[in-house]
């Protein structure tokens with residue numbers, strides 16, 4: 001496969017600075033000979049600490065969200081300018097927890113995607129259906145809508161800085177993984193949607209990660225699929241013992 005695997009750890013709302021520093025140090029040491037592309041996304045409060053540790057390593061620094069504005073009266077938000085200042089390279093946007101707990105819609109996510117790209121960040125755009133949507137046969141339609149709306153007005157020149165993460169909501173933190181076949185089918189479909197939007201070359205190149213209960217014992221089978229180009233890992237990313245085997249699957 002011409003595409004490079006991209007394994008990312010989303011630490012969600014876990015870890016103090018000290019805990020984040022310990023994990024980051026373990027990962028820098030353990031992954032220095034790793035062959036894939038790597039990223040960790042700590043909480044905002046630990047970004048600066050982790051930035052110092054991963055600097056010069058093969059691990060990129062990600063943020064889990066950003067505000068839809070550059071600056072201003074937005075109590076509780078964190079801006080792209082502030083993220084750039086601490087050394088963030090990539091921003092995860094549209095995570096299902098942002099969509100479903102914090103009610104972010106496709107239009108808001110699209111504003112954030114365009115703002116992040118405008119400021120030179122790479123973006124991981126998360127898409128994925130709820131269990132009831134899957135059971136109603138709407139998984140593809142939901143992923144298509146989230147992909148098309150999330151990328152609305154994103155220029156062709158910028159699509160190379162976008163990774164898509166397919167995270168079926170029913171598989172996140174539940175221990176239920178999509179089968180490699182089911183995940184691959186949706187990945188292939190998302191790739192087709194990218195082809196319709198940006199052409200065959202972009203579709204072939206775009207990295208599509210799978211997320212949802214990725215563990216050391218299921219990573220290799222998922223990654224073996226033609227259209228699965230990496231993983232966005234939650235729970236198993238919180239310990240080197242479980243993240244490193246995934247990262248080196």
Ligand code: 13P
Pocket residue numbers: 010095167171172173174175211212213214232233234235236
């Ligand atoms: P889990 O790996 O804990 O299921 O979380 C997946 C996820 O949401 C990563 O962004």
